[in-house]
Amino acid sequence: MAPIxxxxxxxxxxxxxxxxxxxxxxxxxxxxxSSSDEIASSSDEDDDVESGVLDGEESEEEDELDEVSEEDELDxxxxEEQAEQKEESGSDDNENEEGSSDEKKAGKEGPGQHAExxxxxxxxxxxRKSGAEVQQIKSLWERLRVNNPxxxxxxxxxxxxxxxxxxxxxxxxxxxxHDASRVVQTLVKYSSKERREQVINALKGKYYVLAxxxxxxxxxxxxxxxxxxxxxxxxxxxxxxxxxxxxxxxxGAYVVEDLYVLYASQEQRQQMLREFWGAExxxxxxxxxxxxxxxxxxxxxxxxxIICKNLIGTISASVDKGSTGFQILHAAMGxxxxxxxxxxxxxxxxxxxxxFAELVHTPEGAxxxxxxIARATAKERKTIIKNLKDHADNLIRNEHxxxxxxxALMCVxxxxxxxxxxxxxxxxxxxxxxVDKFGRRPFLYILLGLDGKYxxxxxxxxxxxxxxxxxxxxxxxxEQRRKELLNKxxxxxxxxxxxxxxxxxxxxxxxxxxxxxxxxxxxxEQLGEQDxxxxxxxxxxxxxxxxxxxTDEKHPIHRPYSVRLLKSLIQGGKxxxxxxxxxxxxxxxxxxHDFAQKxxxxxxxxxxxxxxxxxxxxxxxVVALYESLSKAGDKxxxxxxxKVAKKxxxxxxxxxxxxxxxxxxxxxA
DNA sequence: CAAACCCCGGCTTT
DNA sequence: AAAGCCGGGGTTTGTA
Numbered sequence: 145m146a147p148i149x150x151x152x153x154x155x156x157x158x159x160x161x162x163x164x165x166x167x168x169x170x171x172x173x174x175x176x177x178s179s180s181d182e183i184a185s186s187s188d189e190d191d192d193v194e195s196g197v198l199d200g201e202e203s204e205e206e207d208e209l210d211e212v213s214e215e216d217e218l219d220x221x222x223x224e225e226q227a228e229q230k231e232e233s234g235s236d237d238n239e240n241e242e243g244s245s246d247e248k249k250a251g252k253e254g255p256g257q258h259a260e261x262x263x264x265x266x267x268x269x270x271x272r273k274s275g276a277e278v279q280q281i282k283s284l285w286e287r288l289r290v291n292n293p294x295x296x297x298x299x300x301x302x303x304x305x306x307x308x309x310x311x312x313x314x315x316x317x318x319x320x321x322h323d324a325s326r327v328v329q330t331l332v333k334y335s336s337k338e339r340r341e342q343v344i345n346a347l348k349g350k351y352y353v354l355a356x357x358x359x360x361x362x363x364x365x366x367x368x369x370x371x372x373x374x375x376x377x378x379x380x381x382x383x384x385x386x387x388x389x390x391x392x393x394x395x396g397a398y399v400v401e402d403l404y405v406l407y408a409s410q411e412q413r414q415q416m417l418r419e420f421w422g423a424e425x426x427x428x429x430x431x432x433x434x435x436x437x438x439x440x441x442x443x444x445x446x447x448x449x450i451i452c453k454n455l456i457g458t459i460s461a462s463v464d465k466g467s468t469g470f471q472i473l474h475a476a477m478g479x480x481x482x483x484x485x486x487x488x489x490x491x492x493x494x495x496x497x498x499x500f501a502e503l504v505h506t507p508e509g510a511x512x513x514x515x516x517i518a519r520a521t522a523k524e525r526k527t528i529i530k531n532l533k534d535h536a537d538n539l540i541r542n543e544h545x546x547x548x549x550x551x552a553l554m555c556v557x558x559x560x561x562x563x564x565x566x567x568x569x570x571x572x573x574x575x576x577x578x579v580d581k582f583g584r585r586p587f588l589y590i591l592l593g594l595d596g597k598y599x600x601x602x603x604x605x606x607x608x609x610x611x612x613x614x615x616x617x618x619x620x621x622x623e624q625r626r627k628e629l630l631n632k633x634x635x636x637x638x639x640x641x642x643x644x645x646x647x648x649x650x651x652x653x654x655x656x657x658x659x660x661x662x663x664x665x666x667x668x669e670q671l672g673e674q675d676x677x678x679x680x681x682x683x684x685x686x687x688x689x690x691x692x693x694x695t696d697e698k699h700p701i702h703r704p705y706s707v708r709l710l711k712s713l714i715q716g717g718k719x720x721x722x723x724x725x726x727x728x729x730x731x732x733x734x735x736x737h738d739f740a741q742k743x744x745x746x747x748x749x750x751x752x753x754x755x756x757x758x759x760x761x762x763x764x765x766v767v768a769l770y771e772s773l774s775k776a777g778d779k780x781x782x783x784x785x786x787k788v789a790k791k792x793x794x795x796x797x798x799x800x801x802x803x804x805x806x807x808x809x810x811x812x813a
Numbered sequence: 814c815a816a817a818c819c820c821c822g823g824c825t826t827t
Numbered sequence: 828a829a830a831g832c833c834g835g836g837g838t839t840t841g842t843a
Binding site: 581600602652704708711719721724725726764767800801804 | 836837838839840841842843
């Protein structure tokens with residue numbers, strides 16, 4: 145692994161640790177991704193970060209302690225841990241906890257006690273099964289793991305062989321202990337394919353226990369990481385049938401999530417999910433291969449009931465455990481809502497309670513959330529919105545979250561509530577949301593509906609699916625909701641543009657947005673008298689924005705979208721590319737000819753006309769001006785153009801605007 | 814709108 | 828396990 149990776153991981157981890165203290169409540173940010181990071185990085189660190197031994201260990205155990213209180217019934221449920229293992233792992237756990245708290249105490253109270261504690265700990269360790277070997281292996285490992293300077297390869301091989309010789313017979317004892325499990329991790333990391341294969345085989349029959357062990361899980365994840373397709377299959381096969389139980393397990397759930405997200409193939413994922421349907425589908429898995437949920441449910445209402453019950457069982461257990469952010473869970477939820485009836489949907493909404501925000505960052509999770517919003521009753525929608533509004537900014541900017549917000553905008557009848565909920569959170573950030581690739585979408589929706597320009601066919605079809613689903617519970621005519629929202633949001637759009645025009649105009653997406661706002665009859669018609677006046681001020685502001693010497697490279701005209709914006713304002717209408725004609729505005733004032741006139745006066749006049757024509761970036765502006773003004777019989781520009789006609793640069797190949805202008809002038813004459 | 818373009822994830826290769 | 832290729836998507840751009 146490259147040092148860069150190590151560094152990155154270390155950093156990530158450090159950040160994460162800081163978080164765990166203060167930000168329990170602020171875990172809106174993708175929990176699922178952190179799950180994999182957490183496991184990967186905290187175990188990586190052992191090997192890669194030089195100074196990390198104590199830090200890593202301590203923090204890990206701190207996490208451990210944190211979680212202990214959350215302990216649930218599942219440990220008992222987990223089949224009494226295989227008689228032989230039970231005693232061992234039980235005492236092991238205890239010792240580790242003691243160990244960590246001892247260590248901490250010692251750290252505070254003085255070195256003398258510390259040493260004593262250490263000795264005690266060591267003695268206890270020696271008494272454990274394979275204790276002597278463990279100590280020996282560990283000392284070898286200490287030499288193996290050093291990374292600064294890195295151990296030369298031959299030495300590494302030798303050490304690693306020695307470790308393997310010592311550990312291969314008691315490997316299953318090693319992997320459950322927090323220190324020794326690291327030895328095996330390092331071993332796996334520095335081993336050949338064959339050796340890894342051997343480790344995989346030596347651990348056969350242990351993977352369930354491994355997955356549920358707070359230390360073993362790191363090794364398991366490592367094995368998955370370095371493993372081949374086959375070895376992954378071995379592990380998956382073995383865990384297969386226990387997934388539902390694992391999902392309810394504190395450690396196991398993380399392993400399953402990692403497996404699902406990072407290592408399982410599409411087919412394996414499908415299989416994992418099918419296991420959540422019920423025991424039948426886990427046991428006879430080959431018989432049920434290629435089975436889709438819809439098929440099964442259609443074939444028998446009884447089966448459907450059972451599957452529903454099983455799914456919601458796993459889902460609510462995991463949600464209660466705080467695993468709402470897991471992707472595998474989102475996928476399971478996705479299946480559930482696909483077959484759920486209205487009653488089940490209501491129950492599901494209750495299960496999720498205030499955790500909706502944890503769903504919206506993954507494709508599946510967002511889909512679930514959208515479906516729920518679409519199918520929910522007015523009252524249920526209100527609770528969902530109430531929950532989501534606290535995460536408005538993250539929700540709206542997120543690639544998937546934004547569709548959830550759009551769905552809410554499309555489906556919720558109570559637009560007053562929508563505006564009250566989200567308005568305040570949005571108000572001060574609209575200038576940055578509006579230039580965000582995803583964040584701007586909901587606001588373009590309010591402005592234009594599901595315009596194909598901003599909603600790709602895939603997204604659009606999906607959103608239309610939700611519209612269809614919402615028809616049972618939404619009462620207003622579809623377009624009415626958008627109009628009402630536009631009415632409420634329009635003043636906010638306007639004041640944001642007025643205040644932050646320079647920030648927004650700096651971005652391509654921002655120019656595009658402003659153009660959509662200004663060249664829009666519906667928008668203008670929603671404005672009151674006072675806002676209509678402000679609208680004119682905004683237009684003047686934009687005109688003034690283009691003042692200045694365009695031979696200066698920093699002039700805004702040299703940014704690609706500026707011309708497009710100006711052109712749309714000068715034309716005063718939307719270009720319909722299908723019909724190849726301009727659709728003039730019916731009610732907006734101050735654009736089109738008016739705008740052109742002002743622009744050819746305040747910004748361009750006979751003194752700098754030639755500059756604007758002979759520059760590639762700006763020439764099309766003049767073309768637009770010419771078309772707009774000459775059509776209206778405005779002679780000033782035509783006259784000025786004649787004066788400079790001879791100096792227009794028609795030679796350079798790339799100034800197509802200039803040449804087009806000349807062509808148009810000749811046609812006229 | 815359509816063509817050009819770029820970026821990313823998955824796959825194959827050594 | 829890293830490097831390179833390919834295809835599909837989304838975005839940019841060209842200018843009607």
